[in-house]
Amino acid sequence: xxxxxxxxxxxxxxxxxxxxxxxxxxxxxxxxxxxxxxxxxxxxxxxxxxxxxxxxxxxxxxxxxxxxxxxxxxxxxxxxxxxxxxxx
Amino acid sequence: xxxxxxxxxxxxxxxxxxxxxxxxxxxxxxxxxxxxxxxxxxxxxxxxxxxxxxxxxxxxxxxxxxxxxxxxxxxxxxxxxxxxxxxxxxxxxxxxxxxxxxxxxxxxxxxxxxxxxxxxxxxxxxxxxxxxxxx
Numbered sequence: 001x002x003x004x005x006x007x008x009x010x011x012x013x014x015x016x017x018x019x020x021x022x023x024x025x026x027x028x029x030x031x032x033x034x035x036x037x038x039x040x041x042x043x044x045x046x047x048x049x050x051x052x053x054x055x056x057x058x059x060x061x062x063x064x065x066x067x068x069x070x071x072x073x074x075x076x077x078x079x080x081x082x083x084x085x086x087x088x
Numbered sequence: 089x090x091x092x093x094x095x096x097x098x099x100x101x102x103x104x105x106x107x108x109x110x111x112x113x114x115x116x117x118x119x120x121x122x123x124x125x126x127x128x129x130x131x132x133x134x135x136x137x138x139x140x141x142x143x144x145x146x147x148x149x150x151x152x153x154x155x156x157x158x159x160x161x162x163x164x165x166x167x168x169x170x171x172x173x174x175x176x177x178x179x180x181x182x183x184x185x186x187x188x189x190x191x192x193x194x195x196x197x198x199x200x201x202x203x204x205x206x207x208x209x210x211x212x213x214x215x216x217x218x219x220x221x222x223x
Contacts, residue, residue, distance in 0.1 A: 061120045064112070068129060071105055075132050078094065078139055 007056040012049060019045045036080045043073030091140070098140040105133035109206075114192060116202050123202035127209025134210075135217045143221050150214060157211030165204030168197040 001009075019042060026038040047066045054062035109129035116122030138146035172181035184196035192199070 064120055067108065068125070071101075071108070071129065072132055074101075075136055075139075078136065082139055 004056040007052050011052050012056075015045055015049050015052070032084060036077065036084070039080075040073065040077045043069065043076070047073070095140045098136055102133050102137055105129055105136070109133065113202055113206050114199075117196075117198045118194070123205030124209055126202075127206045128213065130206070130210050131213030131217065134214055135221075138218060138221055143218055146218065154211045154214035154218065157207050157214070159211075161204045161206065161208030161211060163204070164207060165201050168200035168204060171197050171200075 022038045022041045022045065026035055026042070029035040029038060047069050050062055050066040050069065054060060054066070109126040111126075112121035112129060113123055113126035116126065134146055134150060137149060169180040172183050173179055175183075177183070180201075182196055182198050184194055188194055
């Protein structure tokens with residue numbers, strides 16, 4: 001099994017499954033911090049999916065999208081944490 | 089609400105984000121990227137700085153009033169459009185310099201237009217973010 005096949009048939013479905021589980025936590029999450037962490041995990045998973053797809057399809061331009069997503073999802077989590085700290 | 093972990097992380101993340109935004113800006117005219125995305129990343133860097141060190145510190149680091157940046161960016165963009173008009177070509181025609189610079193590659197009015205967009209986007213985003221953060 002070649003690397004692109006491995007990525008498209010095994011790695012991406014596993015990441016999709018993880019994203020579904022994180023989404024369940026996002027919907028059910030008993031407290032607000034649980035939901036924030038689930039949202040951060042979804043951002044990280046999206047980053048991993050973009051990176052894997054860039055490798056599978058040999059498109060290095062897509063990696064820039066992953067970098068921007070990494071920087072901005074970090075910023076989003078920081079802003080949520082600040083909001084939580086102010087509220088409590 | 090000063091956090092030592094966040095301020096240490098921002099100290100190395102802030103120059104990295106600014107560098108990446110300039111990289112996106114310079115590559116924009118012949119690859120993925122451009123002035124708009126670069127401006128957004130730069131504005132995100134300043135927003136992170138404002139969260140870590142407070143809004144007054146972010147204003148001091150920005151140096152100029154963010155509204156000055158908007159008008160400066162619009163002026164640069166219109167100027168890049170007017171450049172070919174003086175040599176008898178239509179408005180906004182792309183004029184490229186003959187020699188290519190070692191790092192930048194091809195240099196011309198489209199790059200100047202992108203710089204204008206970059207400045208305008210940074211100005212607009214900083215005006216919005218800093219005003220909201222001061223509330």
